[in-house]
Each structure stands twice: as C-alpha cells, then as structure tokens.
Amino acid sequence: MGIGVSSIFIVAIVSTFIGAVSCIQTAYNLVSPIIPISTVALIVRDMQILELAPTITCIVLAGKVGSNIASELGTMRITEQIDALEVMGINSSSYLVLPKVLAAMFTFPMLVIFAAFLGIFGGYLAGTLTGVITERDYLYGIRDSFVPYNIFFMCIKPFVFGFLIATISSYQGFFTQGGALEVGKSSTQAVTNSCISVLIADYLLAQLLL
Amino acid sequence: MIEINDIAKSFNGKQVLKGITSKFEKGQTNMIIGGSGTGKSVLLKCMIGLVKPDSGHVLYDGRDFYNSDKDTQQSIRREMGVLFQGGALFDSKTVEENVRFPLDMLTDQSHEEKRERVAFCLQRVGLEAAAKRMPSEISGGMKKRVGIARAIVMNPMYLFCDEPNSGLDPLTSVKIDELIKEITEEYKITTIIITHDMNSVLEIGQNIIFLYQGDKLWEGLNNNITKTDVPELKEFLFSNKLLREMER
Numbered sequence: 290m291g292i293g294v295s296s297i298f299i300v301a302i303v304s305t306f307i308g309a310v311s312c313i314q315t316a317y318n319l320v321s322p323i324i325p326i327s328t329v330a331l332i333v334r335d336m337q338i339l340e341l342a343p344t345i346t347c348i349v350l351a352g353k354v355g356s357n358i359a360s361e362l363g364t365m366r367i368t369e370q371i372d373a374l375e376v377m378g379i380n381s382s383s384y385l386v387l388p389k390v391l392a393a394m395f396t397f398p399m400l401v402i403f404a405a406f407l408g409i410f411g412g413y414l415a416g417t418l419t420g421v422i423t424e425r426d427y428l429y430g431i432r433d434s435f436v437p438y439n440i441f442f443m444c445i446k447p448f449v450f451g452f453l454i455a456t457i458s459s460y461q462g463f464f465t466q467g468g469a470l471e472v473g474k475s476s477t478q479a480v481t482n483s484c485i486s487v488l489i490a491d492y493l494l495a496q497l498l499l
Numbered sequence: 500m501i502e503i504n505d506i507a508k509s510f511n512g513k514q515v516l517k518g519i520t521s522k523f524e525k526g527q528t529n530m531i532i533g534g535s536g537t538g539k540s541v542l543l544k545c546m547i548g549l550v551k552p553d554s555g556h557v558l559y560d561g562r563d564f565y566n567s568d569k570d571t572q573q574s575i576r577r578e579m580g581v582l583f584q585g586g587a588l589f590d591s592k593t594v595e596e597n598v599r600f601p602l603d604m605l606t607d608q609s610h611e612e613k614r615e616r617v618a619f620c621l622q623r624v625g626l627e628a629a630a631k632r633m634p635s636e637i638s639g640g641m642k643k644r645v646g647i648a649r650a651i652v653m654n655p656m657y658l659f660c661d662e663p664n665s666g667l668d669p670l671t672s673v674k675i676d677e678l679i680k681e682i683t684e685e686y687k688i689t690t691i692i693i694t695h696d697m698n699s700v701l702e703i704g705q706n707i708i709f710l711y712q713g714d715k716l717w718e719g720l721n722n723n724i725t726k727t728d729v730p731e732l733k734e735f736l737f738s739n740k741l742l743r744e745m746e747r
Contacts, residue, residue, distance in 0.1 A: 369587040376547050377601050378576035 292354050292389065292455075293396030297403070303349050304404035307341050308333060308411030316421040329422050330430025333412035338439045342405035343446035344491050347454065350397060351483035355458040358389055359479035362462025363472035371463070386463065390455040397451035398444045405443060442498055449490055454483040500525050501657060501689050506545050506555035508538075515541050517713045518555070526687045528680055528703050532694055533710035534735060539693045540584075540661060542710070546691070547581055547659055548572065559657065577605055580650030580688075582660040586642035588634040588649075595621070595630040598648045605653065620648040624678060640671035644678070651682060658683065658690040664699055672696065676703045697736065700724065709735070 315332045362385060365371050374381040409431060416422040422430075458479035465475045501523040508516040515538045523529040531539050544550040546557050548564060557564040559575050567575070588597045598620055602613045621627045624644040629637055637645070643663055650658060660679060664672040680703040683690040694700065700707060700721070707724055709717040711731045717724075727733055 364590075368585055368590075369583040370589055372549055373581065373583060373587040373589075375549060376576060376579060376581045377604065378573045379604055 291357075292392040293400060296350055296353055296396075296400060299349060299353060300346055300400050300404050301407055304337075304342060304346060304408040305411035305414075307345060308337060308408030308413075309415035311336050311341065311408075312412030312416045313419065313421065316416065325426075326422050327426040327430030327433060329416065330412065330427040331433050333416075334409055334431045334435075335439070337405045337408035337412075338443045340491075342408050343401045343443050343450070344487065346401050346404040347397060347447055347450035347487050348484055350393075350400070350450075351454045351458075351487055352480050354393065355454050355479045355483040356476045358455060358458040359462035359465075359476040360472055362386075362459055363465035363475045366463065366465045367468055367472060382463065386456075386459040389459055390452060393451035393455035394448055395451075397447035397454075401443060401447040442494075445498065446491065446494055449494060450487045453486045453490055457483045457486060500560055501546065501691065502556075502558040503542075503546065504556040504558070506542065506552045506557070508541055508545060508550065508552045515713050516545070516552070519708075519710070519715050521708055521715065521718060523689050523691055524706060525689045526684060527690065527705040528683050529689070529691045529706045529708070530694060530700055530704040531691065531708045531710060532700055532704075532735070534695060537710040538713045539695075539710055543659055543661055543691070543693050547579060548576065577653060578656040580653065580655035580658045582643065582646045582650050582658070582663055584661045584665055586634070586639075586646040588642055588645055590634055592634075593630065594626065594632050594634065594637065594645050597634065597645055598652050601649065601653050616652060617648075620652045621645075623651070623682075624648045640667050640675065643667065643675055647675075647678060647682070651686070654686070655688060658688045660690070660692045660694075662693055662695070664694060664696045669698070672698065673702070679703065695735075711735075 312329060312333045316326075316329045319326070319329060362371075365385070371381045371385070374384060413424075413427050416427050417424050461475040461479035461482070465471050502521070504520050506516055506519045507514065519542060531542060533539050541550060545552045545555075551565065556566070559578070562571060562575060564572060564575055588594075589600065592600065595617055599613055599617045602608055602616060606613075608616070617630075618627065621630055624647050626641060626644055626648065629641060629645075634642060634645070658679070663675050663679060667675065676699050679690060679692065682688065692699065692704075701724075704721045704724075707719060707721060708715055709729070709732045717727055717729045717732045719727075724732070725736065727736070
C-alpha cells in the first residue's frame with residue numbers, strides 16, 4: 290500500500306512537468322513548414338509511452354521507494370527486529386521482502402500508466418495554454434499512427450524495474466551491519482544500484498522487445 | 500534443561516568462544532556474566548540459533564538443536580522466548596499487536612483466545628493500559644516489559660534475556676529482574692540472562708557463569724561468587740567502589 294499510494298503525488302508532479310516541457314521543446318525544434326504541428330503531440334505521446342513515463346518514473350521511484358525499503362529493513366536489522374522474527378521461526382526474508390517485491394511489481398505499472406496519462410495531459414496543457422499547438426491538433430496528434438504494442442512495452446518495463454528496485458533495495462537493507470550511519474549508506478547504495486540497474490534493464494528491454 | 504557442549508566460534512580468524520560447556524537447569528535464573536567483548540552475546544546467539552557455532556552442541560532437553568531436522572528446530576524455536584537488548588519491538592505495530600504477533604504467526608488460536616492471552620501477558624507485566632500505544636510512545640523500561648510479554652506469550656520453556664537492564668534506571672532494573680525471576684519460578688522455565696549488572700547477579704542470579712576472553716573461567720552459585728579466588732572474576736565483581744568496600 291505504502292509503496293504505490295504514497296508515490297502518487299511525486300509521480301504526478303514529475304510526469305506532468307516532463308510532459309509539459311517535452312511539448313514546448315519539441316515545438317521549439319519543429320520549425321519546418323512541411324511537418325504538421327500535430328506531430329508535436331505524436332512525439333510527446335511516443336516519448337511518454339516508450340521512455341519518459343516508464344523510465345523516469347521508475348528512476349524517481351528508485352529514489353523514493355528504494356531508499357524507503359533499504360532504510361526500513363536496515364533499521365529493523367540493527368534494532369534486532371529481524372533477529373526477533375528469525376528466533377520465532379518465521380522466515381524473515383519471505384515475511385519482509387516478498388510483499389515489497391510483489392507490491393513494487395504490481396503497483397509500478399499502474400503508476401507508470403498514470404504517469405503516461407499525466408505526461409500527455411501536461412503536454413496538452415502546456416501546448417494549448419502557450420498557444421504552440423491548438424487543442425484540435427494536439428488531440429489529432431496523440432491519436433495519429435498509434436501502435437498498441439507500445440502500451441504493452443510500457444507496462445513490461447515497470448514490472449521488471451519494480452522487481453529490480455525492490456530486490457536490490459531489500460538486499461541492501463536486509464544485510465546492513467552496524468548502526469545508523471550504515472543504514473544511511475545502505476540506503477544510498479540501494480538508490481545508486483537501483484538506478485544503474487534500471488538503466489541497464491531499460492536498454493536490454495528496448496533491444497529485446499522493439 | 501539446556502546443555503551446551505564445547506561451543507566454539509571465530510569471526511575472521513579471531514576466536515570469540517573457546518569451547519564453552521555448561522548446563523542450565525529448569526526453573527532457575529541462570530546468568531552469563533562478563534565484561535564487554537567477552538563473547539556473552541555471541542554465546543547467546545549460538546544458543547538461540549542466530550549464529551551457528553563452528554563446533555559444539557546445544558541440547559534442549561536432550562534435543563541437539565544444530566543436528567536436528569528443520570521440523571525439530573522449528574518446534575524448539577517455538578518453545579523459546581527471547582528478550583532482546585533494545586526490546587526489538589516492531590515499530591509499525593502497537594504494543595498489543597507486538598505481543599499478539601507470535602500467536603498470529605505461529606498458532607491457529609481464535610481471535611478471542613489470542614485477545615485473552617495478550618491481555619493476560621500485558622497484565623502480567625503491568626502494561627494493560629499501554630496496549631494501544633506505539634513502541635515510540637513508551638519508555639525504555641516499558642519496551643523491555645513489552646519484550647518480556649511477547650517472549651512469554653507462547654508459554655515458552657526456555658527464556659533468554661540479553662542484558663535486560665541495560666539503559667534502565669536502578670529502580671526499573673530491579674522491577675525487571677523481579678519480573679523475570681517471578682516468571683521463571685512460576686512457569687518453571689529455563690531462563691538464561693546475559694548481563695554485566697552486578698545487582699542483578701546478586702539479587703536474582705542462581706547458577707552463574709563468568710566468561711573472560713571467550714573462556715569460561717568460573718561457574719557456580721550466587722552465594723559463592725563473592726568468595727571466588729579467580730582474579731579476573733574478583734576484578735570484575737569488585738570494580739564497583741561500593742562492592743569493594745563491602746568485601747573489606
């Protein structure tokens with residue numbers, strides 16, 4: 290619950306502004322009179338669906354959710370809460386880590402769909418309010434040459450990224466040794482490693498699935 | 500009864516435990532004492548299965564913990580109650596939920612049975628009024644008492660306490676000691692307490708083991724400890740000015 294719902298606000302802010310900026314910057318670069326202005330909306334849509342919504346959202350989530358998971362598990366480790374579970378005969382990794390991994394794998398795609406919608410909507414707002422594109426052209430552009438497979442590709446990415454972020458962060462937190470300083474280090478390491486793994490996986494998925 | 504035979508453990512080539520052998524009787528408050536870094540907590544962790552010893556055996560009423568199958572280990576674990584140094588309460592759960600946690604995870608009891616058992620344990624440690632509070636809202640002494648309630652909620656046969664008095668004021672320390680002793684005698688539990696608090700040793704310690712640099716240097720009863728000839732133990736015991744004057 291905390292992994293998905295508590296991230297809605299930051300995802301909404303980031304994706305709306307990225308959509309708005311990508312619309313303005315695409316319009317700024319499209320100066321040829323032979324390219325219809327509705328192409329701006331088409332580019333915003335494809336950028337959002339193929340790359341910005343899944344990857345940028347998951348990079349943001351690696352920072353927010355990854356550090357949260359690592360610091361929570363790290364604190365539980367140094368305060369002997371994980372030892373208490375193990376002494377009771379409870380499998381601490383499946384009790385603590387598995388729900389986090391599953392939550393990330395199933396909520397990240399939902400957040401990414403939400404981010405893609407808001408990104409396209411952000412482009413619409415920025416484009417129409419500043420007058421770089423009309424409402425009619427924008428709506429035409431986002432429906433033009435639409436490839437449904439791209440939506441499937443967009444949903445596969447956060448599923449994989451969610452798994453990577455949750456497992457890497459859990460590993461860093463679960464095996465924390467020492468005190469408060471080490472919890473901070475684990476948290477930083479979790480975010481760094483998660484971001485790198487997301488970028489590598491992003492490249493591999495693009496190679497494999499497109 | 501718990502028996503430990505020749506328990507040895509090293510970390511990165513440094514021997515922390517050098518073949519400790521002892522017996523801890525049922526219904527007694529057994530104590531493992533020694534200065535900081537002498538291997539007390541490692542020995543406790545070896546006994547409760549958190550750290551596997553390099554060699555040796557830990558026997559719970561004749562059942563060898565490390566040479567048993569998983570089911571036997573699991574059933575031994577369910578007979579243990581452990582009070583950790585800081586209480587180790589789950590931050591996200593209330594006091595009541597912390598105490599109920601082992602019942603939720605390990606038993607098929609009905610909601611009503613669990614509620615009654617939790618209420619009984621909290622009442623036993625004098626914390627029925629704090630049931631709905633979060634661990635962050637209670638004092639260190641209360642956390643230890645919640646830890647004790649959680650440790651006894653499954654009716655354990657073996658109770659382990661890792662420095663139950665650390666960080667507590669003298670009055671609260673005495674209350675915690677008395678509570679542990681009462682529970683031990685009332686339920687005929689084999690209790691093992693790790694401590695370096697001399698008040699606890701003299702007040703509630705029955706069978707006492709003294710560890711020094713990973714070795715067992717002395718073992719005996721509470722009333723013999725002050726008559727010891729072991730220099731390291733004498734130094735440990737009479738490091739307190741008041742006790743030094745009592746010796747004279």
